[in-house]
Amino acid sequence: xxxxxxxxxxxxxxxxxVEQQADPSLRGKPVGITAIxxxxxxxxxxxxxxxxxxxxTGTRVYDARRLCPGIIFRPSRHRLYxxxxxxxxxxxDQIAELQAxxxxxxxxxALGGQTAELSAALDLGRRLKAAIREQVGSExxxxxxxxxxxxxxxxxxxxxxxxxxxxxAPENMPDRIAHLSLDDLPGISHxxxxxxxxxxxxxxxxxxxLDPRHARQIWRSVEGERxxxxxxxxxxxxxxxxxxxxxxxxxxxxxxxxxxAARPVGRWLTEKAVERMxxxxxxxRRFSLMIRLxxxxxxxxxxxxxxxQDSAIFLKxxxxxxxxxxxxxxxxxxxxxxxxxxxxPLSERPGELFLPLAPGEANKREKLAETIxxxxxxxxxxxxxxGVHQDHPGFFEKG
Numbered sequence: 557x558x559x560x561x562x563x564x565x566x567x568x569x570x571x572x573x574v575e576q577q578a579d580p581s582l583r584g585k586p587v588g589i590t591a592i593x594x595x596x597x598x599x600x601x602x603x604x605x606x607x608x609x610x611x612x613t614g615t616r617v618y619d620a621r622r623l624c625p626g627i628i629f630r631p632s633r634h635r636l637y638x639x640x641x642x643x644x645x646x647x648x649d650q651i652a653e654l655q656a657x658x659x660x661x662x663x664x665x666a667l668g669g670q671t672a673e674l675s676a677a678l679d680l681g682r683r684l685k686a687a688i689r690e691q692v693g694s695e696x697x698x699x700x701x702x703x704x705x706x707x708x709x710x711x712x713x714x715x716x717x718x719x720x721x722x723x724x725a726p727e728n729m730p731d732r733i734a735h736l737s738l739d740d741l742p743g744i745s746h747x748x749x750x751x752x753x754x755x756x757x758x759x760x761x762x763x764x765x766l767d768p769r770h771a772r773q774i775w776r777s778v779e780g781e782r783x784x785x786x787x788x789x790x791x792x793x794x795x796x797x798x799x800x801x802x803x804x805x806x807x808x809x810x811x812x813x814x815x816x817a818a819r820p821v822g823r824w825l826t827e828k829a830v831e832r833m834x835x836x837x838x839x840x841r842r843f844s845l846m847i848r849l850x851x852x853x854x855x856x857x858x859x860x861x862x863x864x865q866d867s868a869i870f871l872k873x874x875x876x877x878x879x880x881x882x883x884x885x886x887x888x889x890x891x892x893x894x895x896x897x898x899x900x901p902l903s904e905r906p907g908e909l910f911l912p913l914a915p916g917e918a919n920k921r922e923k924l925a926e927t928i929x930x931x932x933x934x935x936x937x938x939x940x941x942x943g944v945h946q947d948h949p950g951f952f953e954k955g
Contacts, residue, residue, distance in 0.1 A: 558725040559672040561791055562655075563665040563681060564701040564709035565648070568718035570661035571601035574640050575630050577693035586611070586627045588620050591807065600632055604718055634660075640692065647691045651683055664706060674723060677702045681721050707786040710742055726789040730764035738763065743783055748775065764788060802833040802840070805893030812946065818889040819878055820946035826874045826894050827942060830867045831929055833896055834922070839865040839905055840896035845877040848891040855881060860898075862913070863905045866921045867928075867942050870896070 567573070571589045576582045586606035588599040599620055602611045609624035620627050641660050648654045648663055655666040665684070670676050681700035688696055699720035701713025708724040711733060715722040724732055733741075738749045738759065751774050757763050764787055771780035786792040804825040812821050822845070833840060844858040857877050861869065874894065907915035918926065928940045 557674055558704045558727060558789055560667045560674055560677040560702050560723070560725070561672065561704050562702070562706045562709040563652070563667055563671075563677060563684075564703075564706065564713040565663040565665065565684065566699045566701070566710075566713040566717075567644070567661035568697045568699060569601060569603050569607070570696075571632060571637055572603035572606070573695050573697065574637055574693075575633075576603060577640075577695040578636070582628060582630075583695060586624050588615075588617070588624075588627050588629045589632050590617060590629055591632055597807075637661075640696075643692050644688055644696070647687050648684060651687055652680060664709075667702070674702070674725075678721065678723070685719070685721070704789050705786050705791050707742070707783070707792070708789065711736075714740075714742075729787075729789065730761050733760050736760055741787075743779075751775070801895055801897040801899055802829045802836075802838070803893060803895040804829045805846070805891060807891045808889060813888045813890065815882060815886070815889060817946070818892060820944055822874060822878065822892045822894065823871060823943065824945035824947055825892060826870050827867055827945060829894055829896055830865065830870050830925075833899065834865040834867075834925060834929065837902050838899040839863040839902050840870075841898035841900070842896070843870055843873045843877075844895040844897060845874060845881075846893040846895070847881060847886070847889055848893075849886055850888055850890060855884075855886060857881075858897075863898075863900055864922070865902060865918070865925070867925050868921060871942050 572587045575587060575589065582603075584605065585603075586609060587603040588606055588611060589601040590597045591600050597617050599611060599613060599615045599617070601613060602615070602620075606620070606624055606627055609627075611620045611624050611627065615623070617629065637660055641657065645654060645657055645663065648665060652671075653666040653668075654663065656664040658664055665680075667677055667680075671680050681702060685698055685700060688698060697719045699713050699715075699717050700722075701709045701711065701715070702723040703709035703712055704725055708729075712722040712724040713720070715733070738744050738752060738757075739746060741760070744752075752763065755770070755774050757766060757774070763784065766784050768781040768784040768788075771784040772778055774780055775783070782792050806821060806825060808818060808821060812818055841863050842858055842860050844856065846854070846856040848854050857880060859873050859877070861873070864870070902918060903916045905913075905916060907913050913919055931940050
């Protein structure tokens with residue numbers, strides 16, 4: 557039997573389950589989680605009771621009410637979900653080797669030694685499921701996947717929901733997943749699916765039989781070869797990801813869609829993005845502002861600059877781009893996004909004689925920004941800000 561190397565935990569309907577755990581009156585009832593408290597919004601999550609009526613992620617609120625007249629909506633509280641995520645991670649780490657927290661509701665456990673045997677790995681999966689329900693919450697169910705690598709473990713974790721426990725290895729592949737569509741597999745986008753079909757790869761069976769070197773040509777990247785080798789059961793290590801930017805975006809609630817009301821939200825998003833970048837020790841060479849308008853229209857502009865992590869500089873760039881946006885007399889704003897691109901570690905930033913800017917060090921204004929960050933973290937709220945902005949609580953702020 558192929559040794560098992562990875563165990564994948566996928567929390568089921570996580571946001572809705574956390575809300576049902578926190579509020580017993582919601583248990584056993586259809587629940588939808590929304591990003592904004594408005595009828596024009598959409599569900600970012602749904603409980604299994606709501607899914608039984610056809611409500612799913614992305615379903616508009618008014619459609620969800622039509623599909624499931626008794627549905628109960630709750631605004632998302634991402635900070636709460638993160639706290640529960642951390643508690644789950646702590647429980648897992650007491651029992652097994654927690655290798656990575658893949659997302660707010662996904663965890664990867666390393667297997668080895670005795671747990672590399674399938675029977676022991678399955679027993680470990682059952683223990684983890686029971687421990688999460690006993691120590692974190694009875695409403696929190698998860699599906700567990702086991703495999704010789706992360707890809708097969710992840711696919712296995714999606715096969716049975718809710719509360720599943722499945723395994724994949726060369727011994728039961730590809731028959732066990734032959735019913736899946738190509739784009740049901742993690743990492744197969746619509747574009748890659750189209751390329752595969754042009755190469756006469758119509759389903760999972762053909763993909764599994766593909767020569768990995770041919771997959772490299774179809775993907776136009778070594779990632780294609782890595783994907784097929786992992787699908788075939790080889791132990792392919794995950795490559796470390798490289799940070800290429802920081803961004804924040806927000807679908808605006810109706811009261812913030814007038815340009816004069818949208819501008820302070822854009823400032824708030826810019827402050828938050830720069831603060832995150834500064835916390836991680838990076839600086840950016842490029843600032844981009846993206847705005848979505850009615851009727852599918854969009855507006856975007858970008859500026860380059862000397863690499864910086866100074867909030868004041870990026871807010872100045874935001875204001876300059878906003879002036880240009882208003883000069884073009886656009887109407888209501890549906891969403892705003894900001895992105896800090898071409899990032900480099902602060903420690904690698906070259907010096908500039910005439911700014912002045914010492915190599916690899918924060919300048920005075922950046923050090924001031926770090927001090928403001930510490931004050932805000934100490935008091936748990938944004939007690940010091942850079943001028944007037946408008947918090948827009950939603951998916952990543954409530955809780």
